[in-house]
Amino acid sequence: MQRFLALMILVIPGLFAVYGIKLMRDIFFQILHSPFPSLWLQFLGGFMFLILGLGFIGGFVFYRDRKNNKVAPRFKKQN
Incomplete structure (x- = not known):
């Protein structure tokens, strides 16, 4: 259950990013969506x-x- 929750936490912002790419792509084809004037x-x-x-x-x-200590030393937390 915990892994499923972590996956959903990553999938939902990923869908927002994909929708953002779609909105940007649609301006090249002059497709205007309703919330934007x-x-x-x-x-x-x-x-x-x-x-x-x-x-x-x-x-x-x-x-x-x-x-999990998998980052470079300069990014590790300073105590």
Whole structure:
């Protein structure tokens, strides 16, 4: 159950990142989605989804690796 929960914690932000890529891709084909009034706002929204999703996944992996002492010495916690 614990591994399933960890997987869901990673899948949900991953889906946000994928949706952000889709929003950014759609501006090249002039496809405007309903919550956005213009294409450039849609691009910025998609970029934010992408950055937040990848940032969460990267932070999660970094925290887990730091906890298991699998990071370089400069990233280890200072006591």
